[in-house]
Amino acid sequence: MLVPxxxxxxxxxxxxxxxxxxxxxxxxxxPGVEKEIKRSKQFPFIAARIINSPMTKIAYNIVFFAYQxxxxxxRHFIIYTTYxxxxxxxxVYVDNKKFAIRIYTPHFMxxxxxxxxxxxxxxxxxxxxxxxxxxxxxxxxxxxxxxIKTIIQETKDTDPNLARTLEYRMTKSKFEQDPNYERxxxxxxxxxxxxxxxxxxxxxxxxxxxxxxxxxLIEEQFIDFIYAYGEMVLTSICRMYSRQRDMIAxxxxxxxxxxxxxxxxxxxMVEKINELCLRYPIPAYF
Numbered sequence: 001m002l003v004p005x006x007x008x009x010x011x012x013x014x015x016x017x018x019x020x021x022x023x024x025x026x027x028x029x030x031p032g033v034e035k036e037i038k039r040s041k042q043f044p045f046i047a048a049r050i051i052n053s054p055m056t057k058i059a060y061n062i063v064f065f066a067y068q069x070x071x072x073x074x075r076h077f078i079i080y081t082t083y084x085x086x087x088x089x090x091x092v093y094v095d096n097k098k099f100a101i102r103i104y105t106p107h108f109m110x111x112x113x114x115x116x117x118x119x120x121x122x123x124x125x126x127x128x129x130x131x132x133x134x135x136x137x138x139x140x141x142x143x144x145x146x147x148i149k150t151i152i153q154e155t156k157d158t159d160p161n162l163a164r165t166l167e168y169r170m171t172k173s174k175f176e177q178d179p180n181y182e183r184x185x186x187x188x189x190x191x192x193x194x195x196x197x198x199x200x201x202x203x204x205x206x207x208x209x210x211x212x213x214x215x216x217l218i219e220e221q222f223i224d225f226i227y228a229y230g231e232m233v234l235t236s237i238c239r240m241y242s243r244q245r246d247m248i249a250x251x252x253x254x255x256x257x258x259x260x261x262x263x264x265x266x267x268x269m270v271e272k273i274n275e276l277c278l279r280y281p282i283p284a285y286f
Contacts, residue, residue, distance in 0.1 A: 001057040002092070003232050004085035006197075008205045015094060018053045018060075022079070022094075026062060030075060033064045037072040044068075044283045046137070064139065067240045067283070076239075078140045081107055081214075082132055091132045094142060096157075100204035102142075108208050109135065109192070115213040116190050134188070139188035141236060143228040148220055171246055181207075185221075187228035189236075192217060223266055230269050237280045 002011055029049060037045050045066040052059050064077045064094055078093040088106025095101070112135055113120055120134065148170055154161045161182040177183065192212045197203055234252055238245040255272050259265055 002081070002083040002090075004083070004086040004087075004090075007101060008103055009202050011092065011103065012202055012205045014056050015058065015092070018056050018058060018097065019057065019099060022051075022060065026077065026079075029062065029064075034072050037066045037069065040066075040069070045071075048133075061133070063133070065137075080132070080136050089132065091136065093136060098204070100206070102195075102206045102208055104132075104135075104208045105210075108210050112190070112211040113169060115211060115216065120138060120191065121151075139190055139231055142186040142188050142193065143227045143232045145185045145187055145192070147227040148224040169218070185224070187225050187232055190214075190230070192221065192225050202212060226266065226270060226273070230273050233273055233277065233282075236274055236282055239278050240282060244280070248280070252276075264282060 006014070016121060027053075036047055043066065047064045049062045049064070051062060053139050058081055060079055060081050062077055062079055064075075066072060066074065066076060077096065079096055081092050081094070082088075082089050083092075083133055089109070090106060091104040091109060093102040093104065109131060113131055119139050120131070125173075131241060148166055152163045152170075155166075160228070171183070180199055180201075182199050182248045183194065184194050190211075191214050193208050194210045194212065195206050195208050197206050211223075214222070214225065234249070238248055241248065252272065256265060256268060258267055
């Protein structure tokens with residue numbers, strides 16, 4: 001089982017020991033869930049299951065979802081678990097595409113509730129099952145923010161002052177940095193996550209320390225965010241509207257490769273994201 005005294009690497013190893021068992025148990029759940037999707041009259045469809053590992057005693061939450069009835073055989077699902085301690089509740093998300101974990105600290109979840117309070121309050125019919133369920137349903141997909149890092153690398157020789165200024169503004173922090181960990185940021189559907197990972201241990205273990213709502217981002221952060229957010233939104237829309245995937249992707253690439261005079265790629269990206277979201281709406285809790 002997971003306990004507060006465990007290091008991130010120990011949490012990873014404990015969950016990793018359940019991988020084969022998890023795969024087999026989830027595979028056995030598919031036929032029943034697929035029948036539920038076919039019978040369902042309400043979409044998006046969500047079905048949650050809790051399975052308890054006989055080896056580690058970890059209780060895993062498996063959330064199956066389908067955007068429409070035709071998705072019955074797509075087998076979309078997410079995996080997470082939680083453990084409670086004096087400091088609150090820690091959420092551990094398990095990436096089922098490549099085995100990796102994200103550890104969301106109690107501080108992160110508290111900041112999410114505070115900084116996204118309006119949205120949380122509007123969806124009390126879901127949050128009553130726990131803020132962790134609500135958060136992970138909407139924010140399980142993330143994309144690392146790398147645009148400003150790219151600009152810094154590209155301008156080190158041509159405009160070193162700009163590169164130094166950007167690097168300072170993006171790395172300054174009031175918190176002391178552990179020299180064995182690197183800080184980085186990712187975009188999720190509701191905002192920006194400030195994270196860290198080990199430089200020399202397991203790169204498949206990420207610690208999510210705090211959440212920042214989009215309205216709180218400074219200019220450089222927002223530019224960095226929107227590039228990652230655009231990629232994530234495009235992926236989500238293409239997954240939900242799979243029949244139009246090729247057309248949507250082609251339209252996106254054409255738009256960003258043909259920037260009109262007087263506009264920046266960033267401005268065109270913001271406009272295109274808003275346009276696609278209007279034409280291809282994503283359900284509120286996906």
